[in-house]
Amino acid sequence: MPNPKLSIIIAMYNIEKYIAECLDSCRFQEMVSPDDYEVIIVNDGATDNSLSIALKSIDGASHMRIVNRENGGLSEARNTGLREAKGEYVWFVDGDDRITPDAVHTIIEETKATSLDAYIINFSTFEHKDVISTSDFKRSPTVLSGKEYHNQQLRLLPMMAWLTIYKTELLKANKLWFCPGILHEDKEFSVRAHHCCSSIDFIEAALYQYRVARTESIMNVTRKDNTKSLVSEIKILDSFEKFFYNEDNLFTRRIFGMCATTFFIRRYDEAFQENDVTKELITNNKHRLYEMMWKSHEWKRQALLCFIICMPSFCLKSVLPKIGNRSKLM
Numbered sequence: 122m123p124n125p126k127l128s129i130i131i132a133m134y135n136i137e138k139y140i141a142e143c144l145d146s147c148r149f150q151e152m153v154s155p156d157d158y159e160v161i162i163v164n165d166g167a168t169d170n171s172l173s174i175a176l177k178s179i180d181g182a183s184h185m186r187i188v189n190r191e192n193g194g195l196s197e198a199r200n201t202g203l204r205e206a207k208g209e210y211v212w213f214v215d216g217d218d219r220i221t222p223d224a225v226h227t228i229i230e231e232t233k234a235t236s237l238d239a240y241i242i243n244f245s246t247f248e249h250k251d252v253i254s255t256s257d258f259k260r261s262p263t264v265l266s267g268k269e270y271h272n273q274q275l276r277l278l279p280m281m282a283w284l285t286i287y288k289t290e291l292l293k294a295n296k297l298w299f300c301p302g303i304l305h306e307d308k309e310f311s312v313r314a315h316h317c318c319s320s321i322d323f324i325e326a327a328l329y330q331y332r333v334a335r336t337e338s339i340m341n342v343t344r345k346d347n348t349k350s351l352v353s354e355i356k357i358l359d360s361f362e363k364f365f366y367n368e369d370n371l372f373t374r375r376i377f378g379m380c381a382t383t384f385f386i387r388r389y390d391e392a393f394q395e396n397d398v399t400k401e402l403i404t405n406n407k408h409r410l411y412e413m414m415w416k417s418h419e420w421k422r423q424a425l426l427c428f429i430i431c432m433p434s435f436c437l438k439s440v441l442p443k444i445g446n447r448s449k450l451m
Contacts, residue, residue: 128208166192196299378417
């Protein structure tokens with residue numbers, strides 16, 4: 122049997138309330154054969170009933186399988202799925218979300234027609250059964266590479282991993298794996314992956330449905346872990362510096378400035394807490410981050426830098442979190 126056109130990778134950890142809905146949406150796809158795509162569910166050591174529910178959901182579906190592994194986090198689970206993928210293209214789907222009934226057909230038809238390195242799709246947000254909003258990404262007049270988007274358009278492409286369908290070989294050949302042990306792993310992965318693509322375009326159909334207001338989601342649970350967020354931001358900067366080591370262009374300076382700004386606006390107040398780890402992270406990295414912000418060539422970030430340096434600590438502690446919540450830079 123020939124290899125499938127598309128591999129859907131689903132990382133699964135303690136999502137017993139949602140996994141059946143996700144798997145049903147992937148299983149019951151319109152206008153495609155099971156030979157056209159595969160679904161790889163990576164059980165990341167779930168301790169609830171996720172595994173038994175998933176087994177029941179995929180019973181009799183030859184194109185859906187479960188790979189079990191010890192718990193290692195979202196990045197490691199996705200990497201495991203990528204290693205197992207046999208499809209020409211790969212799509213990372215979160216196990217608490219769902220896809221539309223025509224998603225696989227639409228993606229496969231587009232890849233047959235154009236065979237680009239990556240496709241960015243539109244998405245809807247939903248709560249219970251109600252669609253709340255839908256994104257509106259438009260197809261480009263001309264197909265651009267990731268570098269052209271970054272360097273000519275001077276903007277980042279959407280960074281959620283589930284919004285981009287990649288050529289599997291592109292990811293494997295460029296050793297584009299998710300960074301383990303960090304938060305914000307989608308940002309770290311997507312910037313590098315998009316930059317390696319020689320051709321990217323948008324699919325205007327909203328094929329992905331993102332669940333909102335899940336209080337136990339990884340974003341809501343780990344947002345309280347301030348120290349891990351700080352460590353993650355520094356690791357992302359380290360990764361970008363290594364990846365872009367031979368590039369000295371405006372985009373590179375902007376992305377470093379963006380990361381540095383994110384670090385300060387969202388995390389600076391944590392340095393005033395009684396936490397030696399956060400204080401040490403700020404102390405060891407602040408000059409490096411100031412330099413990145415200054416070289417970003419954007420007056421907003423340079424003004425913020427002056428603001429941070431000149432304002433007394435007790436004012437920063439109360440003001441910066443409020444700015445961070447409202448800032449469009451984030």
